[in-house]
Amino acid sequence: KQEVTQIPAALSVPEGENLVLNCSFTDSAIYNLQWFRQDPGKGLTSLLLIQSSQREQTSGRLNASLDKSSGRSTLYIAASQPGDSATYLCAVMKGGATNKLIFGTGTLLAVQP
Amino acid sequence: ETGVTQSPTHLIKTRGQQVTLRCSSQSGHNTVSWYQQALGQGPQFIFQYYREEENGRGNFPPRFSGLQFPNYSSELNVNALELDDSALYLCASSLGGPAKNIQYFGAGTRLSVL
Numbered sequence: 001k002q003e004v005t006q007i008p009a010a011l012s013v014p015e016g017e018n019l020v021l022n023c024s025f026t027d028s029a030i031y032n033l034q035w036f037r038q039d040p041g042k043g044l045t046s047l048l049l050i051q052s053s054q055r056e057q058t059s060g061r062l063n064a065s066l067d068k069s070s071g072r073s074t075l076y077i078a079a080s081q082p083g084d085s086a087t088y089l090c091a092v093m094k095g096g097a098t099n100k101l102i103f104g105t106g107t108l109l110a111v112q113p
Numbered sequence: 114e115t116g117v118t119q120s121p122t123h124l125i126k127t128r129g130q131q132v133t134l135r136c137s138s139q140s141g142h143n144t145v146s147w148y149q150q151a152l153g154q155g156p157q158f159i160f161q162y163y164r165e166e167e168n169g170r171g172n173f174p175p176r177f178s179g180l181q182f183p184n185y186s187s188e189l190n191v192n193a194l195e196l197d198d199s200a201l202y203l204c205a206s207s208l209g210g211p212a213k214n215i216q217y218f219g220a221g222t223r224l225s226v227l
Contacts, residue, residue: 004155034215043115043203043220044156089155098169099207100146101216103155 002027004092006104013080014112021075021107023090028068030092035064035075038087080111117206117219125225126194134189134222136204145187150201162187199226
């Protein structure tokens, strides 16, 4: 059974700092991995999607890496801003007939001005 | 904006009641997935519909049921509500059913069961 874990559960950093969020998964047979942002009480905003054949994806100040063999992904946020404060979720999509996402429990990020 | 809309945004029910949540897919998407997100947790897969047929189900009891209509909009029905059903319910639309395409999420329906 696929399990997804995110560390740390919460993180508080001063504005301008670079930071790394971690995601690990137990079954390396994934199709892709996706990072989402969730603001309080809101839906999910997709940030980056990495196909299983890829090693990383970049969008602006965000960079996500994937090491499928070790079951790990990281989300790197450069020069953090107070507007980056949110919960960050990673999710893996397995192979098979149903393209369901299996989510971690998230990292709650607070960027202090 | 993902083009996926959910209604209502908030709902309060009492234990034992029934509830229907609605989801309108992004234009052209034929697959809808439903997720339950309890407070402080990641979303959990409930089920998925592809071209009006159920295409996979998570570990949820039969009192959670769904429908997908010819225009690919969808409903999630929950019977005999329990306190633990209080959560944010998210739907996501995508293209292609078994194809591993990106899922686009709606803003969710917040259900409170008293």
